[in-house]
Amino acid sequence: MSLIDVKTEITGNVWKIEVNEGDAVTEGQMLVILESMKMEIPILSPEDGVLKELRIKEGDVTTEGNVVAVIEA
Amino acid sequence: MNKVLIANRGEIACRIIKSCRKLGLTSVAIYSEADAEALHVKMADEAYPVGPASAKESYLVADNVLKVAMDSGADFVHPGYGFLSESSRFARAVEDAGLTWVGPNPQSIDDMGDKERAREIAKVAGVPILAGSPRFDVGKLDTIEQAGEAVGYPLLVKASAGGGGIGMRLVERPEQLLEIAQATQSMAEKAFGDGTIFLERFIANARHVEVQVFGFGNGEAIHLYERDCSLQRRYQKVIEESTAPGLPKAVREKMVSVAASLCQHQKYSGAGTVEFVVDADTFDFFFLEMNTRIQVEHPVTEMCTGTDLVGMQIRLAQQDLAPIKQESINHQGHSIECRIYAENPDKNFMPSPGPLERFKLPSEAHDLRIDCGFQEGDQVTFFYDPMIAKIICHAESRDRAIDRMIQALEEVEIEGVKTNTKFLMSCLKHQDFGAGKVSTGFIGEHLSELTNN
Numbered sequence: 001m002s003l004i005d006v007k008t009e010i011t012g013n014v015w016k017i018e019v020n021e022g023d024a025v026t027e028g029q030m031l032v033i034l035e036s037m038k039m040e041i042p043i044l045s046p047e048d049g050v051l052k053e054l055r056i057k058e059g060d061v062t063t064e065g066n067v068v069a070v071i072e073a
Numbered sequence: 074m075n076k077v078l079i080a081n082r083g084e085i086a087c088r089i090i091k092s093c094r095k096l097g098l099t100s101v102a103i104y105s106e107a108d109a110e111a112l113h114v115k116m117a118d119e120a121y122p123v124g125p126a127s128a129k130e131s132y133l134v135a136d137n138v139l140k141v142a143m144d145s146g147a148d149f150v151h152p153g154y155g156f157l158s159e160s161s162r163f164a165r166a167v168e169d170a171g172l173t174w175v176g177p178n179p180q181s182i183d184d185m186g187d188k189e190r191a192r193e194i195a196k197v198a199g200v201p202i203l204a205g206s207p208r209f210d211v212g213k214l215d216t217i218e219q220a221g222e223a224v225g226y227p228l229l230v231k232a233s234a235g236g237g238g239i240g241m242r243l244v245e246r247p248e249q250l251l252e253i254a255q256a257t258q259s260m261a262e263k264a265f266g267d268g269t270i271f272l273e274r275f276i277a278n279a280r281h282v283e284v285q286v287f288g289f290g291n292g293e294a295i296h297l298y299e300r301d302c303s304l305q306r307r308y309q310k311v312i313e314e315s316t317a318p319g320l321p322k323a324v325r326e327k328m329v330s331v332a333a334s335l336c337q338h339q340k341y342s343g344a345g346t347v348e349f350v351v352d353a354d355t356f357d358f359f360f361l362e363m364n365t366r367i368q369v370e371h372p373v374t375e376m377c378t379g380t381d382l383v384g385m386q387i388r389l390a391q392q393d394l395a396p397i398k399q400e401s402i403n404h405q406g407h408s409i410e411c412r413i414y415a416e417n418p419d420k421n422f423m424p425s426p427g428p429l430e431r432f433k434l435p436s437e438a439h440d441l442r443i444d445c446g447f448q449e450g451d452q453v454t455f456f457y458d459p460m461i462a463k464i465i466c467h468a469e470s471r472d473r474a475i476d477r478m479i480q481a482l483e484e485v486e487i488e489g490v491k492t493n494t495k496f497l498m499s500c501l502k503h504q505d506f507g508a509g510k511v512s513t514g515f516i517g518e519h520l521s522e523l524t525n526n
Contacts, residue, residue: 011426012455013127036455037415037424 004047006069012036014060014068023051031069034062049073075099077175077387078142079117080163081153082132083446084463085367086113089151092383101145103138105131107454112446121145126456132156135163143170149390151175151383155458158366159186175390177343177365178290184339185363195360198338200331203350203359204274208233211258211268214251221250224272230254232261233269240264243275274359279513280351281305282317282358284332285374287385288341289396296333297374297382298404299325303511304500306422311493311516312500313370314409315377318471318509324356333399335363343389344371344382353512369412369463372442376408376467406467407474411482411497413462415453418496419525426455430489435481440467453490461492471509475501499523 012034019031025045032043045051053070056062077093078101079086086102090113093100102117107126114120121141124131132138135157142150150167152158152175161179168174176182185191196202206220221228221244230253232240240261242253254270262268280303288294301317302310317325332347346368348361371382380402388394415425432449435441445462447453453461464481468474479501485494500506500523505515520526 009420010423010455012424037426037457037459039424039459041423 002073003052004049004071004073005067006031006043006046006071008034008043008062008064008066008068010034010036010041011063012041012061014056014058014062015040017054017056017058019051019054021051021054025049025051025071032056043068045071047071047073076101076145076147077149077151078103078138078145078147078172079113079151079153080132080138080142080157081151081155082108082111082113083457084444084460085153085155085369085446087116087446088444089153089383090116092381092387095381096384096387098149098387101142101147103132103141105456107452107456111451112448119145126454128156128456135160135166139163139166139170142167142172147172149173149175149387151387152366154366154369159364161186173390175343175386177288177341177345181339181341181345182365185345185365188362191362192360194339195335195363198331198335200335200347200360201358203276206272208269208271209254209258211262214254214258217254217272218247218250220272221247224274227275227277229273229275230257230270231273232257232265232267233271234261234265234267276350276352276359278353279303280317280353280511281310281348281361281513282320282328282351283346283348283368284329285368285371285382286332286336286341286345286347287382287397288336288339288343288345289389289394290340290342291396292337292340293396294333294336294341295397295399295402296329297378297380297402298329300370300373301511302370303513304506304515305513306516310370310412311414312409312411312497313373314407314471314474315373316404316407316471318511320351321356324351324358328358335360344386369460370410372444372463372465373408373410376442376465377404377406378402379405406469407471408465408467409474409478409501410463410465411478411501412460412493413464413485413487413497414459414493415461415490416459416493417491418493418523420491421526422493424455424459425491426453426459427490428452429461429487431486432489433484433486434462435464435484440477441465441481442467461487461490472507475507496523 015035016033102120103123157163161182164179258268285297304312442465466477
């Protein structure tokens with residue numbers, strides 16, 4: 001068991017959160033959609049595991065390098 | 074009657090301010106909280122806040138923008154492109170408030186905004202349209218195979234409620250049609266709550282060529298020749314040019330003349346663009362849509378024809394522009410526009426907002442124009458689109474224009490955000506681009522040569 005930080009690569013607005021804490025997630029699954037410069041930027045799960053923690057909510061502004069979620073893999 | 078409110082931001086607001094100045098008019102800017110220090114605010118004679126950073130709460134709130142226009146004592150409202158420029162509701166509200174809308178009649182905006190009505194109007198005006206079928210409701214596909222034969226293959230099954238590439242499926246052979254039609258209906262029902270579909274002819278190797286038009290509202294209208302905007306990525310234009318390379322003279326003449334006819338037919342008023350999809354192999358061309366506003370790439374036309382389209386829009390709104398005769402429009406040489414975006418081509422074109430720590434663009438010259446809404450030290454925020462500047466050049470031939478543009482791009486120095494400058498140079502230096510072999514698939518097909526993806 002290890003905890004993996006999921007970071008954003010871009011500054012943007014949290015448009016949609018597609019998962020809930022406690023959900024099982026698979027590698028490549030869409031977790032969050034950011035909106036930046038009129039584009040939708042998906043944040044994907046880096047590994048299979050369980051979504052341990054969500055650190056953002058819809059409507060938040062998140063900056064590059066921020067941890068948005070933690071996955072237990 | 075001398076005050077123009079510009080309901081926009083960025084480079085187009087700055088560009089409109091320049092024309093206002095030339096005409097001796099007072100310019101009024103609006104700005105969101107994120108744009109308080111923006112160049113368009115500094116350039117304008119007056120500037121007023123219009124809400125928070127998010128465009129949905131500022132630049133797109135018609136009532137607030139109109140209120141600022143009225144409070145400022147503006148006589149005219151110029152919408153630019155994007156934002157409220159194609160909102161007939163806003164245009165009507167401006168006119169109802171006793172101000173003058175710098176744009177076409179709101180009815181023209183409505184007519185061209187409804188894609189099916191636009192198609193009908195184009196057809197009646199003698200503009201070639203892509204073969205298409207009537208609509209098919211969910212489960213009522215009995216006659217779809219005959220409709221497919223009539224349209225011809227390959228064809229697209231399109232969800233009536235879809236758009237921007239969503240709800241669109243390619244059918245290459247008749248035996249695939251029924252299954253794909255059913256699948257598209259069921260997908261469209263879930264995605265849009267409307268499973269209605271129709272069929273449209275698909276052009277495999279397509280170019281995007283558009284014609285700049287200008288109508289005088291009395292049935293007189295002219296064209297200002299074409300722009301080739303085939304170099305696109307995700308329906309976003311990247312490089313535009315005029316003359317369209319390799320377009321046979323007879324095709325060009327027919328295209329520009331039907332575009333002008335469409336405007337005459339509508340008694341269109343002001344600047345507009347008639348967009349066509351062109352079969353790159355046969356040069357057959359078909360009506361795509363008409364945009365009832367000034368476009369991003371209008372400087373290409375201005376460089377080749379020596380016109381000021383924004384100035385013409387304003388003078389027409391002032392009832393100070395006599396109809397111009399077609400014969401007086403001369404197209405000379407070749408012009409190219411490159412759009413500098415804050416994005417990272419090597420990382421799948423990921424947007425790259427941030428501070429413009431260093432921001433140096435080439436100097437303007439008789440053959441080089443820079444349209445830009447930023448200065449060194451400004452923030453490129455994530456709230457708005459990623460375009461930070463347009464570089465437009467003009468030369469006597471296409472080859473020389475390409476060389477001039479490459480030279481200009483080499484002088485661009487931007488730090489703090491990633492940009493597509495090198496990517497633009499790679500496109501311009503590509504042998505197919507040099508040979509005029511452009512198509513809407515160009516960037517996708519050559520992606521690995523053009524980027525480090």
